[in-house]
Amino acid sequence: xxIRSRLNLLVFGSIGSLLLLLALLAWFVGEYQVATDQYxxxxxxxxGNLEKISLRDQYFLYxxxxxxxxxxxKNIRTRQLVERALGQVMExxxxxxxxxxxxxxxxxxxxxxxxxxxxxxxxxxxxxxxILREMxxxxxxxxxxxxxxxxDTVAAxxxxxxxxxxxxxxxxxxxxxxxxxxxxxxxxxNLLFVGRLIRRRVLALRxxxxxxxDGDLGHRLATNETDELAxxxxxxxxxTDKLQALANQLKRDLAExxxxxxxxxxxxxxxxxxxxxxxxxxxxxxxxSGRILDANTEACRLLQRPLAxxxxxxWSQLHASDATRQEGGQAQHPxxxxxxxxxxxxxxxxxxxxxxxxxxxxxxxxxxxxxxxxVVGVFRDITERKRVADxxxxxxxxxxxxxxxxxxxxxxxxxxxxxxxxxxxxxxDLLWESELQPEQRKFVQVFRSAGENLLAIINDVLDLSKIExxxxxxxxxxxxxxxxxxxxxxxxxxxxxxxxxxxxxxxxPGVPEWLLGDPTRLRQIFLNLLSNAVKFTERxxxxxxxxxxxxxxxxxxxxxxxxxFRVEDTGIGIPPDRLGPIFESFVQAxxxxxxxxxxxxxxxxxxxxxxxxxxxxxxxxxxxxEGTTFTVVIPFAPAQSGSSPTLPDLCGVxxxxxxxxxxxxxxFQEHLERMxxxxxxxTSGDVARAKxxxxxxxxxxxxxxxxDAHISGGEGLPLVDAWRQAGxxxxxxxxxxxxxxxxxxxxxxxxxxxxxxxKPVRRADLVRAIELALQLAPRAPHPLQPDDASGxxxxxxxxILLVDDSEDNRLLIETYLKGVPCVLQTAENGMAxxxxxxxxxxxxxxxxxxxxxxxxxMATRAWRQIExxxxxxxxxxxxxxxxxxxxxxxxxxxxxxxxxLAKPIRRKILLEMIEHHANRxxxxxxxxxxxxx
Numbered sequence: 033x034x035i036r037s038r039l040n041l042l043v044f045g046s047i048g049s050l051l052l053l054l055a056l057l058a059w060f061v062g063e064y065q066v067a068t069d070q071y072x073x074x075x076x077x078x079x080g081n082l083e084k085i086s087l088r089d090q091y092f093l094y095x096x097x098x099x100x101x102x103x104x105x106k107n108i109r110t111r112q113l114v115e116r117a118l119g120q121v122m123e124x125x126x127x128x129x130x131x132x133x134x135x136x137x138x139x140x141x142x143x144x145x146x147x148x149x150x151x152x153x154x155x156x157x158x159x160x161x162x163i164l165r166e167m168x169x170x171x172x173x174x175x176x177x178x179x180x181x182x183x184d185t186v187a188a189x190x191x192x193x194x195x196x197x198x199x200x201x202x203x204x205x206x207x208x209x210x211x212x213x214x215x216x217x218x219x220x221x222n223l224l225f226v227g228r229l230i231r232r233r234v235l236a237l238r239x240x241x242x243x244x245x246d247g248d249l250g251h252r253l254a255t256n257e258t259d260e261l262a263x264x265x266x267x268x269x270x271x272t273d274k275l276q277a278l279a280n281q282l283k284r285d286l287a288e289x290x291x292x293x294x295x296x297x298x299x300x301x302x303x304x305x306x307x308x309x310x311x312x313x314x315x316x317x318x319x320x321s322g323r324i325l326d327a328n329t330e331a332c333r334l335l336q337r338p339l340a341x342x343x344x345x346x347w348s349q350l351h352a353s354d355a356t357r358q359e360g361g362q363a364q365h366p367x368x369x370x371x372x373x374x375x376x377x378x379x380x381x382x383x384x385x386x387x388x389x390x391x392x393x394x395x396x397x398x399x400x401x402x403x404x405x406x407v408v409g410v411f412r413d414i415t416e417r418k419r420v421a422d423x424x425x426x427x428x429x430x431x432x433x434x435x436x437x438x439x440x441x442x443x444x445x446x447x448x449x450x451x452x453x454x455x456x457x458x459x460x461d462l463l464w465e466s467e468l469q470p471e472q473r474k475f476v477q478v479f480r481s482a483g484e485n486l487l488a489i490i491n492d493v494l495d496l497s498k499i500e501x502x503x504x505x506x507x508x509x510x511x512x513x514x515x516x517x518x519x520x521x522x523x524x525x526x527x528x529x530x531x532x533x534x535x536x537x538x539x540x541p542g543v544p545e546w547l548l549g550d551p552t553r554l555r556q557i558f559l560n561l562l563s564n565a566v567k568f569t570e571r572x573x574x575x576x577x578x579x580x581x582x583x584x585x586x587x588x589x590x591x592x593x594x595x596x597f598r599v600e601d602t603g604i605g606i607p608p609d610r611l612g613p614i615f616e617s618f619v620q621a622x623x624x625x626x627x628x629x630x631x632x633x634x635x636x637x638x639x640x641x642x643x644x645x646x647x648x649x650x651x652x653x654x655x656x657x658e659g660t661t662f663t664v665v666i667p668f669a670p671a672q673s674g675s676s677p678t679l680p681d682l683c684g685v686x687x688x689x690x691x692x693x694x695x696x697x698x699x700f701q702e703h704l705e706r707m708x709x710x711x712x713x714x715t716s717g718d719v720a721r722a723k724x725x726x727x728x729x730x731x732x733x734x735x736x737x738x739x740d741a742h743i744s745g746g747e748g749l750p751l752v753d754a755w756r757q758a759g760x761x762x763x764x765x766x767x768x769x770x771x772x773x774x775x776x777x778x779x780x781x782x783x784x785x786x787x788x789x790x791k792p793v794r795r796a797d798l799v800r801a802i803e804l805a806l807q808l809a810p811r812a813p814h815p816l817q818p819d820d821a822s823g824x825x826x827x828x829x830x831x832i833l834l835v836d837d838s839e840d841n842r843l844l845i846e847t848y849l850k851g852v853p854c855v856l857q858t859a860e861n862g863m864a865x866x867x868x869x870x871x872x873x874x875x876x877x878x879x880x881x882x883x884x885x886x887x888x889x890m891a892t893r894a895w896r897q898i899e900x901x902x903x904x905x906x907x908x909x910x911x912x913x914x915x916x917x918x919x920x921x922x923x924x925x926x927x928x929x930x931x932x933l934a935k936p937i938r939r940k941i942l943l944e945m946i947e948h949h950a951n952r953x954x955x956x957x958x959x960x961x962x963x964x965x
Contacts (some may be wrong), residue, residue, distance in 0.1 A: 046218040053211040054424065058206040060536060064200035070126075071193035073117050077133065080110035080184040088144065092172060095151050103144060111137050113837035117285075122177045126192050129185045136185070140178040147171050154515055210410050237265060244268070249276040311411050315342075319405035320397055322347040334392075334413060336384045351390050352381040377415065392538040452840065459844060473638040490958025506645060509553035513595065514539045515796075517578060520555055522797070524562045524574075525790060531566060533574055540579035545591055547668035552904050553642050558597065561662050565601035572602030572659070581665060592667040600962035614652070615640040680803055682709035686732060689713050690720035692749075700738050707802075709736070717743050717751045724755060734763060736806065741769040741780075741788075749779050764805035768793055770946040808833075829853040830950045831873060835865040835888065836880040836912065841935075848939045852946075869895055876950045879929065881913035881920075888913070894926040906930075908949035912937065 087103035090096070121127055154164045154618045167868050241251040246717050251274055253265035297873060306315060313331035317324050327335075327342045335342060335350065377395050384390060521537040526533040558576060565574045571780050581594035606614060615636050642651045648666035687709045689700045704711045712734075714720035720739070727733050741749055752765060767780060768789040780788045787801040832854050842858050849856055855873070859865040863886040865879070882886040894911050899906060911924040911932045922931040930949055933942065 042909070046221075049214060049218060053207075053214055054860065056208045057204075060200070060204040064197070064204045066120075067193065067197035067200040070117070070121060071190070071197050073113060073120070074186060074189045074193045077110060077113050077117065078183070078190060080106055080113060081179065081182050084140075086108065087180070088175060088827075092147070100144075100148055104141075105317075107137060107141055123192070123196075123751050128187060129189045129192075133182050133185050133189075136178045138544060140182070142177055143171050143175045143178065147175070165409045193308060234261070237261065240265070241268060244272055244275075247277065248724030277570075312410050312548060313392075315411065316401075317347055317407050317409065319407050325406065334384075334385060334390065334411060335382070336388075341385075343404075350382045352383045356783060382411070391415055399850040434532070458932075459847075491732070492779075506550040507553070508548055508669075510548055511545050511554075512545060513543060513547055513554075513578065513668075514545070516551045516555055517558065517576065520558045520562065521576065522790070523559060524566060527563070527566050528574055531569075533566060533569055533572065535566075535572055536575035536577075537564075538575070538577045540577065542580040543578055544668075544670060546671045547595075548592065548671040549668045550648065553646070557639050557642050557664065558599065560639050561599040561664075564635055565599055565603065569601040569603035569659075574601045575599070592669050594665055594667045596663040598668070599664075600659060602659040605656040605658055606660055607651070607656060608654075610653060611652055615650075645852070674767070679707050680806075681801060682707040682736075682802075685735045685806075686710045686712070686727070687736040687738065688720065688723060688734045689699055690717070690743055691718055691738070692743050693740070694742070699793075700798075703798055704738075706785075718843045721754060722752060723893065736802065737763055737765045739765055739767050739954075740768045749785075754784060764802075766798075766801045766805055829855055830946070831855045831857075831874075832946070832950075833857050833859065833865060833868060833874045833877045835859045835862065835877065835883070837883040838880070841880070842936075845942075848937075848942055852943065854946075862888055862894075865891050866894055866898075869907070870898070877907060877909045878908050878912050881911055881924065892928045910945060910949060946962045 033080065084103055084106050087106060091099035091103060091313075114130055115139065118127060118130050118134075121130065145826065150164055150168050153159050154161055154168075174577050213932045237253065239253065243251045252269050252272065255269070256260050257264045260776070308329045310328055313329045313334040315331050316326040324342055324345045324347065327339055332339055377393065379393050381389050391414050392411045393414045394409055394411055396407055398405065399405050400406070467648065517539065521535065525535050535585055562574060562576060575598075577598045577600075579596050579598050591917065598714075606810060640650055643664055643666065646666050648664060650665075652660065653663070654660040682704065687704050688703070689711060690695050690699045691700065691711075692715055693758050694715075699714075701713065701911065702710050712723060713725055720743070724734065737755075739752065749767070752767075755763065755765075764787070765785050766787045766789065767785050780786075787805045789797055789801060830853065832849070834842060834845050834856060836845070836858070837860050846856060846858075855866060857874075859868055861883045862879075865877070866886075868874075879888040879892060886894075888911060892911075895907065895909070899902070906931045910926065911927075911929040913920065913924070913932070913935065920934075921932040931945060933945060
């Protein structure tokens, strides 16, 4: 029989006996606990009855409602305790006593209620207090009797409970003693059984295990029994077998380790050789202390120190600045990181033993070597690299200087070309306004056009140079895209009409009214594209269409609005192999194109660079002989609505719109009605003539006439002559035509019509023409051209100082000012100008910027200083210069000029600027009138 079975039988028998004893002990414990609970319950009933007696006596003495309430609560609590006891007590005598107490409590409660009622009755004024007092005494006696009975009964219960508790206690003590005796007997029996059965076998196992532990792995334990100890012996034998196999394996592994140690020693020798022969200097330093642990041969050569001097040095002794500080007696270990900081590849300067400084590049790694943190620093001498980098830097600076010199050269050449161009174009304008024969007028028109083309080429070269130099800055101002494209359309309409082309312009719905960007450069882009389209199109149409890019194409996170601009023509087209190069500078689609159409090839290069500067894209598609399409996509930021111009109030003004085109009549009618004018229409010249006659006969003549010059086949201008003869000599007339022709303007001048427009008419141009027509009818001479140039009309002539070193430019300005009420003096440089300004009084100074001896900016600054020192009023100074860039304008204003006028100078702009500033002599306000050449 196995040991386990025997032990199980012994254990189960012992456990059964103990469980039986525990059950008996638990029963006696329960009996004692029940007796104790009943005794405590009887004690609570007795205490409650005693508290009732005290509360009853208190109420009887003081008749307080509080005492009665407390007595009632205590009585209820006592009755609840009695009911609880009845639920627990099964003994007949005790239950009889409890039922007696319950009845007495109920009777006592009724008596107490009657006492309370009697007390309330005694408080009534008509109560018989003697009878009530007698009744109260009897009730009190009855209450005392009931209370006494309750107390006696409780005492009997208390005695019964005490006896029951004592009996249960003695039973419990006996049970505990019996349990202890039987438990001791079980333990003794088990010990005797286990000692006899197991002790001998365990001793044999211990001896056998000791032999194996001493190293005799060949010893085996006896396993002739079939019990658990035999199983243990068998397991020990198996473990011994495994230990013997493991020992054999360890012997083999030890032999392999000896072989590997030999190989490792050879490898270490090989890597040591590589370490010593490495082309870069290598240092090993303690990661915590910074102490150098080892160095290779290249490191010794780089530092010019033997290995013995390098080992145990602190890293700070190799750093140039640290070594310098140590020589000065400062801190031994400065607080900055070591030269071979592991955070990144760094460049440092180390010091050799002889004091020479060597720039090095350091690549570091942190490793753990034999349990110690080590930083491996690889040093590379970069002296040669530094030398090459310095040479490259000097070369780059030279290239930058050459680029700057090129920009300066282009700017200087632009100035030198613009200066004679000013005289050429100015004199051409003066000749154009003089009395010329038809052939002479044709000659003047030729060199005027040639001068304009040359000026456009100069401007393109300046723009391209500025873009390539990275000096082009874009404005970010609110603008109306539709209005800007209307300006482009108006400019190009004249060119397209002169070539017999139809210009189509369309703004699709959805284009925002206000955007943020550079409207000037935007106009430049599409003026270039449309100019090319018109130039290379002999018949057909040229169109400009703008539409919003669908939101789905834009990134979700962007807040910008992208517009798509398409410029299409029906021209000669571009060969497929030339589509890419056309955006390069000085490149056209074909050499033959240059000979046939002319041009420098700069326009599209400037367009592409401007579009890219605006973060946009430009693409081109073309078919030879059919036409070309340029697609431009530019993103813009949305902007607040700009300020709309205030429309004039034409309330009470009768206006006649004479046009045979119903659409144009509707447009003009809507514009006039928004200005509150009273509008009538005429669909032909005859209808217009009849309406004018009827209005004149009725005494309500028209105060404004809008007339199509080509109405009813071209009878518009003859109709004006008829009106003048019929009594309308002073009626303001604004004419418009579908295309521009020189003879059309000449004919209008002959008819006394000074306000002419070209369809399609912009609202802003129409409003301006109406304002001028209503204020200046009939036609008057120029504001600066009074009837007598001497100022006899009562107006003092202006005193103007012209400062310019070019005799041609001085002659041009003098010619411009002929007939103007002014006294003109001249000076050839800034020094001479200051001398004249000190000794004479002027209303205006026209100051050239680039002059010998003293330039215009320097002279202006000097004069502003004189004004400040002497307290003089501000003298208007207008800068005249061939420099036309925005930076040049800023320089003029910074120098103290009130305005900047770029050459070539137009007579009309010059006269307007003189009138504007001369009339404000003494005003501190600075006005900037920018003129795009």
